[in-house]
Amino acid sequence: xVYDLIVIGGGPAGYLGxxxxxxxxxxxxxxEKREVGGVCLNEGCIPSKTLLYSAKIYDSARxxxxxxxxxxxxxxxxxxxxxxxxxxxxxLVAGVRAQLxxxxxxxxxxxxxxxxxxxxxxxxxVKVSKDGSSQVFTGKRLLVATGSVPVLPPIPGVKEGIxxxxxxxxxxxxDLPEVPGSLVIVGGGVIGLEMASYFNSAGSKVTIIExxxxxxxxxxxxxxxILLKNYEKRGIEFKLGxxxxxxxxxxxxxxxxxxDEGSGAGAGAGAGARAGDNTGTGKVSVKADKVLMSIxxxxxxxxxxxxxxGVEVERGRxxxxxxxxxxxxxxxxxxxxxxxxxxxxxxxREAEVCINNILGKxxxxxxxxxxxxxxxxxxxxxxxxxxxxxxxxxxxxxxxKVSMRYSGRYLAENEGGDGICKLLAEKKSGRLxxxxxxxxxxxxxxxxxxxxxxxxxxxxDIKEIVFPHPTVSEIIKEGxxxx
Numbered sequence: 344x345v346y347d348l349i350v351i352g353g354g355p356a357g358y359l360g361x362x363x364x365x366x367x368x369x370x371x372x373x374x375e376k377r378e379v380g381g382v383c384l385n386e387g388c389i390p391s392k393t394l395l396y397s398a399k400i401y402d403s404a405r406x407x408x409x410x411x412x413x414x415x416x417x418x419x420x421x422x423x424x425x426x427x428x429x430x431x432x433x434x435l436v437a438g439v440r441a442q443l444x445x446x447x448x449x450x451x452x453x454x455x456x457x458x459x460x461x462x463x464x465x466x467x468x469v470k471v472s473k474d475g476s477s478q479v480f481t482g483k484r485l486l487v488a489t490g491s492v493p494v495l496p497p498i499p500g501v502k503e504g505i506x507x508x509x510x511x512x513x514x515x516x517x518d519l520p521e522v523p524g525s526l527v528i529v530g531g532g533v534i535g536l537e538m539a540s541y542f543n544s545a546g547s548k549v550t551i552i553e554x555x556x557x558x559x560x561x562x563x564x565x566x567x568x569i570l571l572k573n574y575e576k577r578g579i580e581f582k583l584g585x586x587x588x589x590x591x592x593x594x595x596x597x598x599x600x601x602x603d604e605g606s607g608a609g610a611g612a613g614a615g616a617r618a619g620d621n622t623g624t625g626k627v628s629v630k631a632d633k634v635l636m637s638i639x640x641x642x643x644x645x646x647x648x649x650x651x652x653g654v655e656v657e658r659g660r661x662x663x664x665x666x667x668x669x670x671x672x673x674x675x676x677x678x679x680x681x682x683x684x685x686x687x688x689x690x691x692r693e694a695e696v697c698i699n700n701i702l703g704k705x706x707x708x709x710x711x712x713x714x715x716x717x718x719x720x721x722x723x724x725x726x727x728x729x730x731x732x733x734x735x736x737x738x739x740x741x742x743x744k745v746s747m748r749y750s751g752r753y754l755a756e757n758e759g760g761d762g763i764c765k766l767l768a769e770k771k772s773g774r775l776x777x778x779x780x781x782x783x784x785x786x787x788x789x790x791x792x793x794x795x796x797x798x799x800x801x802x803x804d805i806k807e808i809v810f811p812h813p814t815v816s817e818i819i820k821e822g823x824x825x826x
Contacts, residue, residue, distance in 0.1 A: 345480075346370050346480060346482050346647055347482070348701065349371075349455075349482030349487060351374050351489055352379065352489040352678070353374070353379040353380065353485050353685075354490045354681070354690065355381060355384075356486035356490075356676065356678030356694040357373060357375070357381065357489075357691075357694070358737075360447060360677060361373040361446070361448045361486075363442060363446075363694065364486075370447075371446075373443065374471055375451075376421045376452070376453060376454045379443065380436050381437050381617075382513075384436060384439070385422070385689075386450075386514045387660045388436030391534075393428040393716055394517070395720070400543050401419050401545075410487045416437075419523060419545055421545055425518065428517070432607070434641070447489050452473060454472055456483070456532050456646060456647060458648055458793075459652065459764060460652060462482070465480070466673070469485070483519070486656075486677060486694070486698075487647065487649070487680055489680050490643055490679045491643055493513060493639075493641040494639045496638060500589050500591055501636065502589030504634060508694070509593075510636055513538075515781060516538060523547050523631075523632035523633040524632045524814070525630055525633075526632065526634075527633075527635070528549065528637055532558075532560050535635065537717065538622055540574075541707055543577055544577075547559045549578075549651075550581075551580070552582045552583065553582070553584075553585065553601055558570065558581070559584070560721035561729070562715075562725065562729075562779070564781055565730075566765065566781045569761060574719075575747055582597060582627075585600060586599075586600050589626075589764070590634060593631065593632070595629050595794065596626050597629070603718060607740040611751030612614070635656050641659065642659055642679055642682045651673055653670070655669065656824065660682030663675070663676050665707040665708050666706070666707060667681075667700060667708060668700065675697040676697075677690060677693035686713065699724070703810070712794075714789040714792070716773055720783070721757075721783050722782065722783050723779075723783070724779070724786050726778055727775070727778060727793075728767055729767075733776070739769070739770040740770060740776065740777075741793065741826050742767055743765070743766045743825035744765045744770075745764045746762070746763055746776070747780070747782040747815070749818060750814070750815045750821070752784075753782055753784075756783070762780065764782075764819065766778050766819070766822040766825075766826060772801065773801040774796075776796060778796070778819065780818070788815060788816045791819065792819060805823050
């Protein structure tokens with residue numbers, strides 16, 4: 344059978360691209376080896392947020408005294424949380440399938456592999472294999488949307504730990520049958536921080552080991568520092584500037600990257616050595632019932648057959664232009680597989696750009712106004728340039744920093760909150776080029792700042808926008824009048 348478009352991968356880029364193509368009248372086939380929705384819906388974004396919301400409710404109940412609420416007996420039922428997570432995922436997967444069906448998209452379960460150019464002329468042949476059998480389909484165009492997989496470093500003990508169920512990735516940790524007494528998280532990025540937040544609330548003793556001297560990757564450094572202090576108050580321990588060198592049954596072994604043991608509290612190597620089992624060796628061990636490997640993800644390109652049709656893969660990612668096109672005519676790529684911005688909402692937009700260009704509509708992908716969110720408690724969100732990136736690019740900027748306590752709504756709902764909102768404007772043009780914040784509701788506010796940056800709005804224009812009162816979003820206006 345010949346299709347106008349074959350989509351390989353059913354994650355955010357794949358299923359949305361297929362839906363948009365089918366809705367536009369293209370005969371479309373979507374190939375997914377597990378379940379539509381991909382990592383985001385089944386093993387990432389949605390499952391983790393379901394868990395985090397339960398933890399947030401639990402924390403609110405436990406610490407209700409600050410708001411005049413005196414709690415009685417409160418307990419946390421992890422099994423019920425997991426059951427609710429599974430129900431939520433099942434509902435959303437069914438919804439995605441329904442939308443694909445409504446758009447007349449055919450869905451094939453199995454592993455997709457490009458076997459070459461079509462023998463009948465224009466297009467490409469794709470083999471779909473499952474349970475020992477296979478079928479071959481022809482697509483006039485291809486959209487590669489195979490996503491990403493966790494990075495598993497060549498650290499002694501990692502593979503053995505995974506085989507024994509002691510070392511986990513984002514997939515396994517979301518289905519743990521019970522809360523571990525102690526959890527060591529290798530990597531202080533978004534996934535690691537969100538899981539630290541949940542399991543800390545659920546009762547685990549959580550330790551995060553991070554090679555950098557800060558957490559949350561490229562997040563504004565001041566904001567990531569505030570998040571770290573909030574985590575430390577909750578009892579989460581940090582080993583910063585630390586490199587994991589081995590994993591043994593019941594323990595993670597690390598050493599300092601710069602000659603001392605980095606930690607959120609600033610402890611030196613002596614304190615670290617006393618805490619571990621390897622005093623005098625320069626290596627420190629941390630006991631763990633479970634270990635989460637969370638040092639990042641990489642594009643999934645293995646076994647796709649891209650080389651058979653000459654698709655260029657650069658540093659492990661499918662190389663594309665601003666229209667989502669590869670170097671091979673009729674072959675596009677969107678989502679994590681292109682390695683630009685590994686976020687589900689980026690993947691959605693990249694898929695739209697690909698489909699629009701396939702349909703002959705002019706569209707290009709831009710990354711200057713893609714927001715990010717860390718769904719911790721408190722939430723962190725940002726978009727555009729940070730002070731660090733602006734400085735690296737030699738940009739002259741005005742910076743305004745406002746306490747979130749200037750927002751009446753925030754103050755009413757966050758007793759003792761220490762959130763901030765930071766805004767950056769380019770001196771020369773007066774345009775808003777960055778906004779970063781820490782505080783609950785940040786995830787629901789940041790799209791407004793993204794729109795302002797995308798539309799290249801100037802500070803003087805934003806001053807005329809009316810914000811609803813009382814809302815936490817008013818903090819943006821407070822900051823704008825300080826620029």
